[in-house]
Amino acid sequence: MDLEGAGHQAIDKICDYLQTLEEGKLVPDVKPGFLREALPDNTPEDGEKFDDIAEDFERLILPGILNWQHPMFFAWFPTAGTYESMLGDLYSSSVSNPGFNWSCSPACTELEAVVMDWSAKLFHLDDVFFNSSRIGGGVMQTTASDSALVAVIAARAKYQRRHPEVPLEKLLIYFTTATHALGVKTGLILGLKCRALQVTAKNNYALQGEEVSAALEEDRAAGFHPFVLIATIGTTYTGAVDRIDEIGPITRNNGLWLHIDAAWAGVALACPEYHEACYLNGINTYADSFCTNFHKWGLVNFDASTLWVRDRSLLTEALDCSPAYLRSKQSDEGTVVDYRNWQLPLGRRFRSVKVWFVLRSYGIEGFRSYLRKGITLAKQFQILVRSDPRFEIVTPPFLALTVFRIRPPSDIQTDRSDADINNTMLNALNRIFHRRLSAKDLFLTSIDLDGIFCIRLAIGSQRTEERHIKKVWDILDSEVEPAVNEWLG
Numbered sequence: 001m002d003l004e005g006a007g008h009q010a011i012d013k014i015c016d017y018l019q020t021l022e023e024g025k026l027v028p029d030v031k032p033g034f035l036r037e038a039l040p041d042n043t044p045e046d047g048e049k050f051d052d053i054a055e056d057f058e059r060l061i062l063p064g065i066l067n068w069q070h071p072m073f074f075a076w077f078p079t080a081g082t083y084e085s086m087l088g089d090l091y092s093s094s095v096s097n098p099g100f101n102w103s104c105s106p107a108c109t110e111l112e113a114v115v116m117d118w119s120a121k122l123f124h125l126d127d128v129f130f131n132s133s134r135i136g137g138g139v140m141q142t143t144a145s146d147s148a149l150v151a152v153i154a155a156r157a158k159y160q161r162r163h164p165e166v167p168l169e170k171l172l173i174y175f176t177t178a179t180h181a182l183g184v185k186t187g188l189i190l191g192l193k194c195r196a197l198q199v200t201a202k203n204n205y206a207l208q209g210e211e212v213s214a215a216l217e218e219d220r221a222a223g224f225h226p227f228v229l230i231a232t233i234g235t236t237y238t239g240a241v242d243r244i245d246e247i248g249p250i251t252r253n254n255g256l257w258l259h260i261d262a263a264w265a266g267v268a269l270a271c272p273e274y275h276e277a278c279y280l281n282g283i284n285t286y287a288d289s290f291c292t293n294f295h296k297w298g299l300v301n302f303d304a305s306t307l308w309v310r311d312r313s314l315l316t317e318a319l320d321c322s323p324a325y326l327r328s329k330q331s332d333e334g335t336v337v338d339y340r341n342w343q344l345p346l347g348r349r350f351r352s353v354k355v356w357f358v359l360r361s362y363g364i365e366g367f368r369s370y371l372r373k374g375i376t377l378a379k380q381f382q383i384l385v386r387s388d389p390r391f392e393i394v395t396p397p398f399l400a401l402t403v404f405r406i407r408p409p410s411d412i413q414t415d416r417s418d419a420d421i422n423n424t425m426l427n428a429l430n431r432i433f434h435r436r437l438s439a440k441d442l443f444l445t446s447i448d449l450d451g452i453f454c455i456r457l458a459i460g461s462q463r464t465e466e467r468h469i470k471k472v473w474d475i476l477d478s479e480v481e482p483a484v485n486e487w488l489g
């Protein structure tokens, strides 16, 4: 088959894969090293037929894929994958363009600037974050981790300009014990000290203003200079939302940059009914930078992290390197944005195409309906969990995330009294339960929450329907007894 034919066939195969996902295995049944064993040791000396290569993708690669788009995938947080977005990626690949400067591909830069403004409006961000404001602005990054790193670099540069006398080893990055690992990683990369402020069950694992004030007093007294705080809207563990309304005034009054990581939950700002729960007012008033990922719950396949900053000059002053070979007439005249100065690498993918395709195809209402559907399904699941005394919801559910665990049924025949069944025993039971679930055709991840073993159910696949929630429930229901029996030994 010629390559053009292979291209048409690829689209058919992709559609087949996605349409028949539910019939296949969700979790791959492979052992570490399976692919090395199956593949030759070297690149072929002479080129091979494309048909054979494409066939090997199906034969060798697909069996080793964890199917994130499967409707029974409820692990971590979802990674969206829509046809519209995949087609956007395909078109952007066709022009294979590293788009680092306006002049190296004007449409790459301009589409991104417009799509970032559309998105800022979709999420009801303040005008100052729009590219059209020429004050703040939005840029697409690979991941939320890159977004946080870039924000902290800008924060550090800003702080150092104001306090040139402070040595680097005295600078301190704040986040919390529930912040995604991106907090620690940012400190590692930049060689800066970090402090993870303790969040506890008492406040549902959300950071409060009080804790920030106390930490500031303590650290300053010890000679440190906290200069940035990474707050989270929708933590990875439990979906907790840090109190931006309390934290914001403190960071503002104390000269700390406030970066908000809303990698998963941020897209919910498209729905006005979640503005209060996500502290939209706090974001608009206090955030120096705000990030959410379209590639999590926003219908766009990986990668599509969106970062907005209140003052773009702080980003570009920290990251602008302009040797002669990167300069252009338009850059020198200051009439254009050169996105290479808003990020770490030079080259960048033309990601805005896929976001543009999705936003146009779904429209604001379609985007909201998809999110609301996931939240409604999560509520249906929560009703089932709450109605059954064998289960308990551990932390308050947020959006489409539920954190739960099983309790031993009250009628179990054991010589242990209820009071004897302590947390360690419950954890052992839940580990068994989770392991048993892992052998079924659904995928759920677990977390250790201050020593409590919990199971997370995050809904987000575009293909998940009510019948799948019913199916999850049936599996959970049927696995409790065998898990308890195994636990009892």
Ligand code: PLP
Binding pocket: 076, 077, 142, 143, 144, 145, 146, 180, 182, 232, 234, 235, 236, 261, 262, 263, 264, 293, 305
């Ligand atoms: N922030 C939160 C709250 C997350 O849950 C995750 C991943 O699940 C991340 C950041 C990391 O996202 P990325 O892979 O885009 O860096």
